[in-house]
Amino acid sequence: MTKVLRLDLSGTPTAWLSAEAAALAYTRNMVKWELGNTQHILRGGVNQAGKRSYLCLRPVIATTGLIFPPGKAENFNNRMLFKRDNFRCMYCGEKGDVRALTRDHIIPSSRGGKDIWENVVAACKRCNHYKANRTPEEANMSLLAIPFRPNVFEAMYLAQHTILADQMEYLEKRFSGKRIWQAA
Numbered sequence: 001m002t003k004v005l006r007l008d009l010s011g012t013p014t015a016w017l018s019a020e021a022a023a024l025a026y027t028r029n030m031v032k033w034e035l036g037n038t039q040h041i042l043r044g045g046v047n048q049a050g051k052r053s054y055l056c057l058r059p060v061i062a063t064t065g066l067i068f069p070p071g072k073a074e075n076f077n078n079r080m081l082f083k084r085d086n087f088r089c090m091y092c093g094e095k096g097d098v099r100a101l102t103r104d105h106i107i108p109s110s111r112g113g114k115d116i117w118e119n120v121v122a123a124c125k126r127c128n129h130y131k132a133n134r135t136p137e138e139a140n141m142s143l144l145a146i147p148f149r150p151n152v153f154e155a156m157y158l159a160q161h162t163i164l165a166d167q168m169e170y171l172e173k174r175f176s177g178k179r180i181w182q183a184a
């Protein structure tokens with residue numbers, strides 16, 4: 001099954017839960033509201049009356065409590081970064097998969113450039129190698145798009161590979177609109 005999108009009671013996404021973790025939230029009565037038409041039935045054990053217990057999981061749930069640390073836009077891996085940049089080198093525009101792309105620090109790390117969303121872009125190996133320890137200005141290279149920090153809804157989208165339509169609908173409405181991944 002795909003993951004369940006967990007929100008806090010204000011509707012801010014905090015985590016992608018496994019079916020088991022979501023089931024735990026249901027059995028602890030922590031789920032206060034839920035969204036989505038698709039559902040996933042989890043079958044439990046058989047009770048003394050011979051009836052099988054089951055749980056119906058919705059794709060989006062809002063829960064009380066902090067069973068998991070809140071989601072953060074600060075933490076990201078290369079896959080999230082490349083997805084933000086539409087799996088394109090932000091210098092030459094070439095498309096590539098996770099193996100073909102690299103994380104380029106616009107201001108190089110060796111010169112104090114931070115490892116933050118605003119200072120990193122997807123770059124093909126060739127461009128990254130050519131740019132080396134220089135800023136884009138010094139290397140006479142220009143960026144195809146301004147790298148941006150995703151909001152928490154976008155970060156959740158970037159973090160998850162398989163997203164159900166119900167989940168996408170919830171997240172997409174709250175995107176900032178600064179989407180590089182829809183660029184031509």
Ligand SMILES: [Zn+2]
Pocket residue numbers: 089090091092093094123124125126127128
């Ligand atoms: Zn390139």
